[in-house]
Amino acid sequence: MTFQHYRQEVLALTMRWVRRLSREKFSMLFTLVQPMLFWLIFFGSLFQHAANIQVLQAPNYMSFLAGGVVVMTVLNNGLAGGVDLLFDKENGFLERMMSTPIHRSSVILSRYLFVMAITGMQILVILSIAFIFGVRLETGLPGIAVILVIGMLFGVGLTAISMALAFSVKSHGDFFSMLGFLSLPMIFLSSALVPLSAMPGWMQVVALVNPMTWVIDAVRPLIITGWDAAIPRVGMAFVILAIFDAVCLYGGAKAFRRAIG
Template identity: 25%
Template sequence: MSEAPAAPRPGSADATTARPVDQLDLLLTPPTPRSGWRVPAARAWAMCLVELQKLRHDRTELYTRAVQPALWLLIFGETFTRIHAIPTPGVPYLDYLAPGIIAQSAMFIAIFYGIMIIWERDAGVLTKLLVTPTPRAALITGKAFAAGVKSVIQAVVVVVLAAILGVSLTWNPLKLLGVVVAVILGSAFFSCLSMSIAGIVLTRDRLMGIGQAITMPLFFASNALYPVAVMPGWLQVLSRINPLSYEVDALRGLLLGTHAHLLLDFGVLLVAALAGITAASSLLGRLAR
């Protein structure tokens, strides 16, 4: 009986001719598609990366937006620290102010995010995104968390400036991670609020006017500048339904070690972010009409 042919050696001609066939099979066989929750998560991450790529081409926004928090700390903070006009028991006013300025600068970045999505609508980009298989919620989530990452970069600038001015901040890595999460969740809510307003007003001019009209009331109706206890009763009610107050409370507790309701703060921020994503996703189709 004849012997069975031996298997080709790795370096033989038969093995060489077999490689293109194997490679052709890999090209003809599509990769295993993602399923379940991984699909929207991957799409949201991709959209977040697309938004952050814009920073590589133009970093001017980050530099110019660093001016305002610097002025708040250098002028407002230093002045009110000297005159002791606002009671902050056990904490210097500049220390008390720094977390509020972090939250304020993050909100100011996120609250005008709807202008960008209106610009994408006018340029035809939004229509192209909506005809892709990307879920609308993933599209909004990617943009919201891109705004959060931009806000974290802004927060780093404020933290460094506050440290230079002598503010006693914690450098515990776990607490700093909590600061990052709080800033991202707060920015996600305010960017979704902006995109929801964009889906209602549909034009950049109207959105700019509404954005300017609500930013300062949100800021002053929070505990960013002064404790809730010194506010009049009606303002205390507004402060308790203002997500910015919970973000400031979380930042103050993490950075300064003051008393804070961290579970409540993060719970409110998470619910607010999810509600914002839901509202903005439902209004995205109206914006693209």
């Protein structure tokens, strides 16, 4: 196993994901547009006047929500990251790939490269749309870079969860019901839509153990407050994400080894 071989495998596998996406133009459009349309534009406009700016501590609801939508996009992409491998497992394509002399990890790495690239692009699109609706990033372009890094770090753990599920479940029905069970509570029981201070006490407690809250609380000040408020939050998010990723990658690797041998 040489590096050239590894690079060739990963490239060929990543190319497959890109080709698939380009064949599913409709699905690509919806993947890209859905978070902005549903959450940022509809939800943002809906609550623009209902939300209390004092409680939000933001110029308006849309700018408050932007950080939440960025992280929700990372969440959804990450949790869906294993779906294609699930189908590959079910229709025998995975086994075909595993019967070739590839390093077992190249399938996983190719999936990561693809999911991360898509997520990164979506984050940029969401921030651009928010900009059109008047949301100005307090930390500017360097802030965008930090948001992307935080998004990627969160995505690593989430995609690992998704792939672990894909390799462990008996049927894809199980997979999608577990995904549904995970994703909405993770959104509602976090600071994505309302600040913690506006939640009932028990919800605050749950939201505090949700890594999503910590990620959003780092992204949001980068958008609405500025570096002084953001830096300690970003530092905290890095610590939380290091733990989160370590746990998820460990579990994911175990599930992968059990399924692939």
